[in-house]
Amino acid sequence: MTSLNGSTVFITGANGGLGTELVKAALDRGARRVYATARSPKEWGDERVVPLLLDVADPDVVDRIARQTGDTTILINNAAIYPKGDLLTAPTEDITATLATNLLGPIHLARALAPALRSAKGALVNIGSVLSWFAVGKAHSVSKAGLWMATNAFRLELAPAGVQVLGVYAGPTDTPMQAGNDPAGMNQPSDVAAAIFDAVEAGDNELIVDELTTKVHTALSAPVTALYPALAQ
Template sequence: MTSLKDATVLVTGANGGLGTALVDAALRRGARHVYAAARNPKEWGDERVTPLQLDLTDPDSIERAAAQAGDVTVLINNAAVFPRGDLLTAPVQDVREAVDANLLGPILVVRAFAPGLLAAKGALVNIGSVLSWFAVGKAHSVSKAGLWMATNAFRLELAPQGVHVLGVYPGPIDTPMQPGDDRSGMSRPADIAAATYDALEAGEFELIPDAMAAKVHGALSQPVTALYPALAAG
C-alpha cells in the first residue's frame, strides 16, 4: 500500500483535465510536494506545486526533469497524445509521435526516475486507457496497448525491489482530448483521480474504473469478434 500523505508526487501532462485532477487530489490527500510536469508548464499559485518542464518526446528534457526532481516517491505517467488518423493513411509522423509520447516517453521517464523510486520504495502509476485493449483508437490504441504491456513488465522488475506499480484503464473521460459535444457517459476527471489514489492506497495492481472498460477487458478472453462484431458479418 502507498499513502499519499507526505509523498512527493510527479504528474506528467499536469495541464490537462485528468492531470490537473491528479495534482489537486494528491494535495487533498496530504502530499508534501507535487511536481506538475508539462511540455509548457503553467503556474499553479500553490507553494506545494512546482511546475516542471518535461517533453516526453525529448530524452534530454526527461533527464533534466529527473535531475531537478530526484526526490519523487510517486511517479504518475499521465501525459498522452491522440492522433485521429488511420494507420494506413495518417502521416507517419503522427504515428511516430503517438508511440514516442504514449509508450517510449513513459518508458524513458520510468528509467530516469527509477533510482529515486527504488530508494524510496515508492510507486509508479501508468495511466492507460480502455483503448489499450480496443483498436478503434488506431495509433493511440497501438501505443496504449504497448504501455499496458510495459506496465506489466515494469511491475515484474520493480515489485521485487519494493516499488508498487499500478495500471489505470479508464473509458472516456470528460476532457478536451475527447471530441464532440456529447459528454454523456463520460467519467469526470476528479472521479478517476480519486479512484486512482484509492487503488494505489489499497495496493491494487490494476484499476478498471467504469463499465465500458470492464466490458472491453472482459471480452479479451473471447473470440476477436466479441470486440469487433463487424468481422463476423464478413
C-alpha cells in the same frame, strides 16, 4: 501500498483535465510536493506545486528533469496525445509522435526515476485506457496497448524493490482530449483521480474504472469478433 501523505508526486500532462485533478487530489491527500509537468507549464498558486517544462517525447529533457526530481516517491505517467488518422493513411510522423509520447516517454521516465522509486519504495502509475484493449483508437490504441504490456513488465522488474506499479484503465473521460464529443455518460476527471489515489493507497496492481472498460477487458478472452462484430460478416 503507498501513502499520499508526505509524498512527492511527479505528474506528466499536469495541465490536462485529468492531470489537473490529479494535482488537486494529491494536495488534498497531503502530498508534500507535486511536480506538475507539461509542455506549457502554468502557475498553480500553491507553493507545494512545482511547475516544470517537460516534453516526455524528448529523452534528453526527461533525463535532465529526472536529475532535478530525485525525491519523487510517486510517478504518474499521464501525458498522452490522440491523433485521429488511420494507421494506413495517417502521416507517418503522427504515428511516430504518438508512440514517442504515449509509450516511449513513459518508459524513459520510469527508467530515469526508478532509482528514486526504489529508494522510497514508492509507486509508478501508468494511465492506460479502454483503448489499450480496443483498436478503434488506431495509433493511440497501439501506443496504449504497448503501455499496458510495459506496465506489466515494470511491475515484475520493480516488485523485488518494493515498488508498487499501478495500471489505470478507463473509458471516455470528460477532458479536452474528448472535445466535441457528448460528455453524457463520460467519467468525470475528479472521480478518476480519486479512484487512482484510492488504488495507490490500497496497494492495487490494476484499476479498471468503469463498466465499459470491464466489458472490453472481459472480451479479450473471447473470439476476436466479440470486440469487432463487423469481422464476422
